[in-house]
Amino acid sequence: MSLLLYPAASAFALPSDSAQPIRIQANAATLDDKRNTAVYTGNVIITQGSMRLTGSRVTLTTDANGELNKLVTQGGPATYQQTPEANKAPVKARAQTIEYHAADERVVLIDKAFLEQSGNTFQGDYVSYDIPAQVVDAGRNSSSGASGAESNGNGRIEITIQPRSRGAESAAPAEDASEPAAP
Structure with a gap:
């Protein structure tokens, strides 16, 4: 079953993480070779190096060659964490x-x-979130059938962007005065 995770985990992790073992913890697991799926349920925790994925249910879908197509994690909430580069804060x-x-x-x-x-x-x-480009697209769901837009009814997004130059003292007061207070 761990071979199903390898492609996803290596894409999320630091280069050194791909050499780390994949650890899966769950209350139950079901592997369906005919449908090329693996389902893990019950407080699922998947780790490999700096990558950590959690949820109450994780479904992996692969192609006929065992290559990962899609990984879906559901939870209350599901979480993902990954360190993109050494000495950088995790996403x-x-x-x-x-x-x-x-x-x-x-x-x-x-x-x-x-x-x-x-x-x-x-x-x-x-x-x-586009991992290689490190590009975030918020508020536009182009795939049909997703129910995300129904959760709060207004479809609005909230973004907080930190100043790029935290050491530039002359620019700091002007930036702080013009930005709204964070909730």
Whole structure:
């Protein structure tokens, strides 16, 4: 079963993490070779090096060659954390549903989505994170059938962006005065 996770875990982790063992903790697991799926349930924790994924139910779907197509984590909430580079803060995310799309190397957060990247935060009903490009797209759900837009009814997003130059003292007062207070 751990071979199903290898492609996803190596895409999320630091380069050194791909050499680390994958650890899966769950209350139950079901592997269906005919459907190329593995389902882990009950307080699921998946780790490999700096990558950590949690949820109450994790479903892995692979192609006929065993390559990962999609990983779906559901929870109350599901969480994801990964350190993108050495000496950088981890990317942290949570949502009711987290999808990992292997071909695109993209993480999609649906329903009560929250993502923190280098102190910047993105939250709303839908947040998509392109791992290689490190690009966040919040508030637009282009896939039909997702129920994210229904969770709070207004479809609004909230973004907090930290100043790039924290050491520039002359610019700090002007930036602080113009930004709204964080909740």
